[in-house]
Amino acid sequence: MTDTSKFPDPVYRDTVLAPLFEGVKTHFAGHMDAINRAHLVMLLETGILSPEDGARIADALRAIADDTDIAALTYTGEHEDYFFLVEAELRDRLGDLGGALHTARSRNDMDHTLFKMELRRRAEGLQNQLLTLAEAVAAKARAEAETLIVAYTHGQPAQPTTFGHYLCAALEVILRDAARLDAAIDGLEHCPMGAAAITTSGFPIDRARMADLLGFDGPLVNSYGCIASVDYVTGLYSAVKLVFVHLGRVIQDMAFWSSFEVGQLYVPNSLVQISSIMPQKRNPVPIEHMRHLASVTAGRCDMVVNTMHNTPFTDMNDSEGEVQQAGYAAFGSGGRVLELLATFLSSCSIRADRVAANMDAACVTITELADTLVRDEGLSFRQAHEIAAATARAVIARHAPLREGFSAFREAFADLAGHAPDLEEAGFRIAVAPETFVARRNRTGGPAPAALQSALADYTETLAGLRAAAQSRTTRRREATTRLDDAFAALTET
Missing domain, CATH: 1.10.275.10 (Fumarase/aspartase (N-terminal domain))
Structure with missing residues (x-):
């Protein structure tokens, strides 16, 4: 035929x-x-x-x-x-x-080299945006270090803390994600050039020189792996995905906190859209855009990683141009989330009136009453917990704030402990005040001012280290570009 x-x-x-x-x-x-x-x-x-x-x-x-x-x-x-x-x-x-x-080269080693060059450019840009977000969160945490909020567990009011303490929790995750992204970028730092088709070359090539001229840290050693191992792709997109999975949870909290029923987060007019028909509505729709963009970004990362699943450990088009280009959309949508979230968190504020109302309605300081009874009355924690629970039930039934529940407390104490408490009403009010609750939690990682400032100092140091690593790569690329330009220009000098 x-x-x-x-x-x-x-x-x-x-x-x-x-x-x-x-x-x-x-x-x-x-x-x-x-x-x-x-x-x-x-x-x-x-x-x-x-x-x-x-x-x-x-x-x-x-x-x-x-x-x-x-x-x-x-x-x-x-x-x-x-x-x-x-x-x-x-x-x-x-x-x-x-x-x-x-x-002494192939399209194989060229392709994976230029894919890495483009990915490192995009990944470094995203890392810069992530670190900028971290800096904004750290600044907001310092400014809000003593701003009380209600912390929620299982969707219910739990305990008082501060907005700064909450933001530092988010900041720790951001910094861990930035460290994972930094490590993934390091996975792009070794050059495939010189692997040729898959087994290097019979010519006396200098792979280290190629890596140096192109701004890499060195050659990727195993030539088969240069062509077949695509963990530089899967590792990077896995790290990127985690950033947006984790930020999506914080964004969802912002939606919950800004709801009419909770209302402890105030979103300024510049970030609120109105209803076309309901004049009373204030819709903080940037939250929804951040939430869905974070999910879209995570999905785009999954698309790239899942494309590699069950592919052969060899040269293949599954990891090349089509997939590489499709993956770049993740950096675009992800970058939009990081930029918007930095502005959003910096602009929002806590409504002290709504925080106070929710604290009063939910008895969120009751844990400190139980702790106080253990310290000052010599009770076991379980017995103190039972007295505190009875006190909380009584004041909630009367729709009264806990600070006005001394009589209910005395009755519960006498019933369960068999004698009157030493704690007087003034001490009771101090024990159940949210400011007391926060101040007494001065352990490592707690919301008390000294503990929070110590943590912020550590976060600042970590952030500086990540910035330095990023700057070191930028400097290496810039110096490599100069070396390449000079070396190439010298080829025709007489």
Whole structure:
């Protein structure tokens, strides 16, 4: 049977090759140019190419860059992809020498290198936004260190704490997520160039030099793994997903706190939309946008990770252009959440009147009464708990605040302990005051001012370390770009 068909089939061209070509134009062409220039420098430095041939190829690469309007290119199918288009341009200018640039490399190691280069750019941008959010949360926590709120468990009022204490809990998670993202970015820091198709090359290449010129920390050692192991993709998107799973929970609290029934969070007019028909409505819809964008981002991360599931441990298109490009949407939607949440938390405030009303209605300081009875009356905690519970039931039934429940307390104490308490009404009122509750919880991690300030100092140090790590990578990239530019320019100097 004679096959007279020619590549590419029009449908394959339009459904696969053309979209991939557009993706390269948008995301990867600049990285490919950097790889071409770095590879040429390395080929000359190792003696694989002569200085004369290297100078001619360098001049041709410059001319192609100057003459090509990448954004205006349209995929025709004449060349399989952007790589072959550039190689064809080199050969048009240099004849057979134009094919020499591809000595000792493959599209395989080139692809995974440029994928890493683009991912690290996006991941570092997201990390910067995450650290900016952390800084905003830390600043708000300092400002609200003594602002009382009701803390909830199982959707019910539980105990008093401060807004600063709550925000520090969120901040700890943000910093742990930032550390996980930092580690995932480190997973992008080793260069696949030199792996070639999968087993390196018979030429005396310098893989460390390639890594250095492209701003990596070093080469990724095992050449098979350079092509087959895509944990740099799954690790990164897993770390990104966790950021938005965790932030989504804080965002949901903001929805609950700002509800009419709870009302302890005030959202300013600048972040409230009105109803088109109900004039009384104040709808803090930015919360809903953050919530759904966080979920969309987590879903996009899942899409990338799940695409790798049950794929072979080898070179495969499942981890390449289509998936790489699809994943970038996660950085866009995720970045929007981080930016909006930083503004939202900085702008919101706590309504002291609603906090006080909810505390009074729910007896949220009753735990400290039980603790006080253990310390001052010599009761067991279980007996103290029973007396406190009876007191709470009595005042809630009367719709009275706990501070007005001394008579109910004395009655419950006498019934359950068999004698009158030493605690007098003034001491009772102090014991059940929310300020007392917070001040007495001065243990590590507690809401009391000294404990909270100590924790904030630790968070600030952690945040500075993450900023320093990010800055170190930025500096390395900038210095590598300078080295590459200088080395490439030197190829044609006489």
